[in-house]
Amino acid sequence: MTDMIEKVRTEDAVGKPLIHDITSIRKDGFKGVLFKRNHIIQSDDIDKLKDIGKEHIYVGELEDNQVHEEDAILEIAPKIVDDNIEWGLPSEGKITFKSKVRGLFKVNEEAAFKLNSIEDYTFASISNNTVVDVGDKLIGGRIVPLYTTRDVVEEAKKISEENNPIYRVLKFYKKRVGIIITGSEIYSGRIKDMFEPMIREKLKFYGGEIVDVIFVPDDIDKLLESMRELLSKDIELLILSGGMSVDPDDITPTAIRNISSDIIFKGVPIQPGNMLTVGVLKKTYIVGVPGASIHSSKTSLDLLLPKIFSNSPVNKDEFIKMSVGGLL
Structure with a gap:
């Protein structure tokens, strides 16, 4: 196949169309198109082309194939x-x-x-x-x-x-969300809760509509009662904070197991946020959020929320695969 495109001296290209865009990079930092494809070269263009090192120009036309x-x-x-x-x-x-x-x-x-x-x-x-x-x-x-x-x-x-x-x-879709914050130290007012403002900001980005926020002490019966109360309000996501470590007073994982019809995973190979726990009841995800989410700008929670709000399936295998790159 013989090309119908030829290289000619810039001076000899006057009156002919450019076959491609010509890019200019200037000392002032500009980088962009100097002349567009099919521009008919004028005599005034010669110096501009030579200023950017164009001593020759491609002209001609393409073959049918x-x-x-x-x-x-x-x-x-x-x-x-x-x-x-x-x-x-x-x-x-x-x-x-x-x-x-x-x-x-x-x-x-x-x-x-x-x-x-x-x-x-x-x-x-x-x-x-x-x-x-x-x-x-x-x-x-x-x-x-x-x-x-x-x-x-x-x-x-x-x-x-x-x-x-x-x-x-x-696309992210709006979802009704319930939040439960556990911990006797917060419930009694001994320390200030820092989870609610953080999770409100995250949910706002994704389009979460917060139905209610409930504070409960480290009492599994009260926690289960609050979970059932929020689940009765037609929520699509139930988020629980506190009580997610291995201490004897940490009851949240037990409550999630008791309420959920299925546990998708308990713990993920992602740091911060190893203890992230996700269960499901009918069409509602029940999520236990590790304490690292309060202090770290990005945790396993930030990999989970986009999937939930985009209606993507949440499965254990995909989160295991996230172990490569999972040190956030």
Whole structure:
């Protein structure tokens, strides 16, 4: 196959269209597009091009079986993401995907590997299971040469269609939440509770509606009574703080076992927050939060809440896999 694209001296390119974006990097820190694809080169452009080191320019046109870098990316873009992700027009051969909602970013890692294994295509994303907000950048895509072949594009389309969507954002949904704070020292007023303001701030971000907050002493009967009271109020998440260590007065894990129809896990290979305990009763998650959540900016709780509020299944195996990277 003979290319119909040729390299010519910049002076000889006047009157001809650029076949790709020309990027400029200036001393003042600017980096961006100096001339867009299909710009007709003018005589006034010659010095500007030479100022950025462009002594030669590619001109010409692609053959029928060749696909320009921008077109190759645009053909794939709608096939790899869900409706909660948007993208703009390519710039400098690259396309950026952004989140349209607040939620949990998910990647089909096996499919992403297959897509990136195709000749010429590259898609770089943020980490799987990352909490994102509206407008956050999620993925950058481009092909590495100026153009590719139609066969390569069709291969990428096939993988994308078979695995659609490869990249998703699971939107956070509002949920009714009940909170119980245990500890005789807090219940009696001997010390000030620090859990409630922390958990209120976290739940606000995710869209949690706090139905009630109840304080109870280290008495399992009173704790079980309070749990049943909140569960009767049609809550979707019950959070318990205090009494989560191995001390004899720590009764919260026992109460969670007594109330839950199933215990998903008791303890996780994540620090801080090893003692995180999760049970379920019908459609309500019951969560025992370790004390580390009060003092540490990020704990196992911060890996759990996004899954609950995005309606993702919570299972033990996934949290065990988090042990790699689980030292937060």
